Amino acid sequence: MSQHYDVAAIRRAFPAAEHVVYLDSGFQTPLSRPVKEAYERFLREGFETAGPKQIWLNRLEETRAKVAALLGAQPHEIAFTKNTSESMNIAANALPLRAGDKVLMIHGDHPNNAYAFLNLAKKGVEVAFIPMTDVVNADSFRSHIDERTRAISMSHVTFHAGHRFDVESVGQLCEQHGLYFVVDVMQGIGVTPIDAKAMKATFIGSGTHKGLLVPQGLGLLYWDATRVELEPAYLAAASLAEPPLDFIARPDNMALPATAGRFELGNFNLPAIQGLDAAIDLINAVGIGNVEAHCFDLGDYLIERLDQLDVGLVGPRDRQHRAPHIYVVALPATEWLDYFTQNGIRVSPERDGIRVSLGMFNTTADIDRLIEAIRARNVPSTQARTAVLSKLG
Numbered sequence: 001m002s003q004h005y006d007v008a009a010i011r012r013a014f015p016a017a018e019h020v021v022y023l024d025s026g027f028q029t030p031l032s033r034p035v036k037e038a039y040e041r042f043l044r045e046g047f048e049t050a051g052p053k054q055i056w057l058n059r060l061e062e063t064r065a066k067v068a069a070l071l072g073a074q075p076h077e078i079a080f081t082k083n084t085s086e087s088m089n090i091a092a093n094a095l096p097l098r099a100g101d102k103v104l105m106i107h108g109d110h111p112n113n114a115y116a117f118l119n120l121a122k123k124g125v126e127v128a129f130i131p132m133t134d135v136v137n138a139d140s141f142r143s144h145i146d147e148r149t150r151a152i153s154m155s156h157v158t159f160h161a162g163h164r165f166d167v168e169s170v171g172q173l174c175e176q177h178g179l180y181f182v183v184d185v186m187q188g189i190g191v192t193p194i195d196a197k198a199m200k201a202t203f204i205g206s207g208t209h210k211g212l213l214v215p216q217g218l219g220l221l222y223w224d225a226t227r228v229e230l231e232p233a234y235l236a237a238a239s240l241a242e243p244p245l246d247f248i249a250r251p252d253n254m255a256l257p258a259t260a261g262r263f264e265l266g267n268f269n270l271p272a273i274q275g276l277d278a279a280i281d282l283i284n285a286v287g288i289g290n291v292e293a294h295c296f297d298l299g300d301y302l303i304e305r306l307d308q309l310d311v312g313l314v315g316p317r318d319r320q321h322r323a324p325h326i327y328v329v330a331l332p333a334t335e336w337l338d339y340f341t342q343n344g345i346r347v348s349p350e351r352d353g354i355r356v357s358l359g360m361f362n363t364t365a366d367i368d369r370l371i372e373a374i375r376a377r378n379v380p381s382t383q384a385r386t387a388v389l390s391k392l393g
């Protein structure tokens, strides 16, 4: 049950949720019927008519507008990419960074973000990591900014412990110090509202195979279109303001458009984009605020049940600092992952435990199944464990 929307109806759109206790949307979404139908339409059109490319491209522009609305941005600020990593690399290489410049990041943040910037060492750009704590905000970065600092790059939500960092305050700090700000929203998008303008982000990167409900292989890039000085490292005809209609490249007309299309290369992942269109319609029909509220409620319920079992939670507990849908249970993955799998519960191994990640189709019954599985293994309480360990010691 949910007080926010008809979860039972939504669950019927995700048949996989009936076959397994699916608590792994932070890894990959199960497919929903509307997304499957969008792929099927694409296949049918390709199969029967060899592909109405222009119709597909027209639809792509409609999807671009929906992505923009989801991020509080304008359609011309959105580019389609391959995944988060590609978006972060496009961003890192578009920033006008030179030898001696410094980029601040958070230690232990997602490697697909970190390597995009670490790779700039080739240009003499330095990455300095600040420590990861349960709360990361402007104050966490402030004392690390010096005259060489040019940019900050960070995740909005962490994949490994469900922190939701205060990106708005960091964006404000970047504006005050004239720094570029690059944000990886892969873990939060589709589950928690994202406002590119409130974040004051220069670039935002994401994939679409978690909260945005489509299969792997499609990414998104938001670019603050006032930053016209930021140019792509790679170029294709599609990146130009005036691609040559006769398909003969002319070095004297390589002007870039005033749109994020400057960061796009060649043909698109059209089936995934059509899937994304259907997925955003589904998210909008439920309401992103309702998805967030529902996941928060399930998270509160999970925390309460874990407390009753005296099993710890890794990462922040309060709603202000945690993501609605990512919870890491302090049970060693080496001991617990196979057990959950054998019991029909799909979760992910993480650095400090077992990650439980929620989607719009989950219910308290899913949490109950997880809790019952933990209880069935008869976890000793912390006190009992401590007593056992002290005897052993």
Ligand SMILES: Cc1ncc(COP(=O)(O)O)c(C=O)c1O
Pocket: 083, 084, 085, 086, 110, 112, 113, 155, 157, 158, 159, 184, 185, 186, 187, 206, 207, 208, 219
């Ligand atoms: C924060 C974050 N960034 C990026 C990724 C994935 O990167 P990509 O979309 O390039 O596979 C993930 C998880 O897969 C993630 O949690």
